[in-house]
Amino acid sequence: QAQLVESGGGLVQAGGSLRLSCAASGRAVSMFSMGWFRQAPGKEREFVAAISWSVGATRYADFVKGRFTISRDKAKNTIYLQMNSLKPEDTAVYYCAAARFSLSTTPGDYDYWGQGAQVTVSS
Numbered sequence: 001q002a003q004l005v006e007s008g009g010g011l012v013q014a015g016g017s018l019r020l021s022c023a024a025s026g027r028a029v030s031m032f033s034m035g036w037f038r039q040a041p042g043k044e045r046e047f048v049a050a051i052s053w054s055v056g057a058t059r060y061a062d063f064v065k066g067r068f069t070i071s072r073d074k075a076k077n078t079i080y081l082q083m084n085s086l087k088p089e090d091t092a093v094y095y096c097a098a099a100r101f102s103l104s105t106t107p108g109d110y111d112y113w114g115q116g117a118q119v120t121v122s123s
Contacts, residue, residue, distance in 0.1 A: 002028035002112040004096050009117030012086055020081040020117055022096030028112050029053075031098040034079045036070060037107060038092035038119075047105035048094070051079060059103040086121045094119050 008020040022034065035050035049070040050059045058070055069082040079096060094117050097110035104110070 002026040002031075002098060004028055004098060004112055004114035006094065006096050006114045006117040009094065009119045011120045011122065014086060014088055014121055014123050016086050016121070017082070017084045018086065018119060019083070020094055020096075020119070022079045022081075022114055024077045024079070024096075024098065028098040029077050031111065032101055033099050033103050034072065035097050035099060035104070035110060036079075036081045036094060037097060037110075038090075038094045039116075040092040043092075045095070045107050047107075049081060050099075050103040050105070052103060057103065059105070061105070083119070086119075088121045088123045090119065091121050092119060093117065 003025045005023045033050050033052045036048040037045050039045040047061050051070045067085045072079045096114045098112040099110045
């Protein structure tokens, strides 16, 4: 079994910051990498960022480069997504996920998913 639990979502004004956390347990901890995706109403789920558990290699979607930072705390089995300079278009449900292989941007390559955390950015 694997469990991923997100926290840290909420309502913030444009230009503000939020930090999401994702606590992993069970088989999720032994996976190669962890990723963050988001899904806005009426839109497909899209890749945000990913990080490898072992060496901390990262990958970002172009639209978050310079604004979002993914990190992990191996001792706590937790990954984070620091989101700065938030925009109204960042409003979505944010999901963390675990993958067996590389830092994939494809949702289908991820085996385990959290329940999601709502992030709302007001203008």
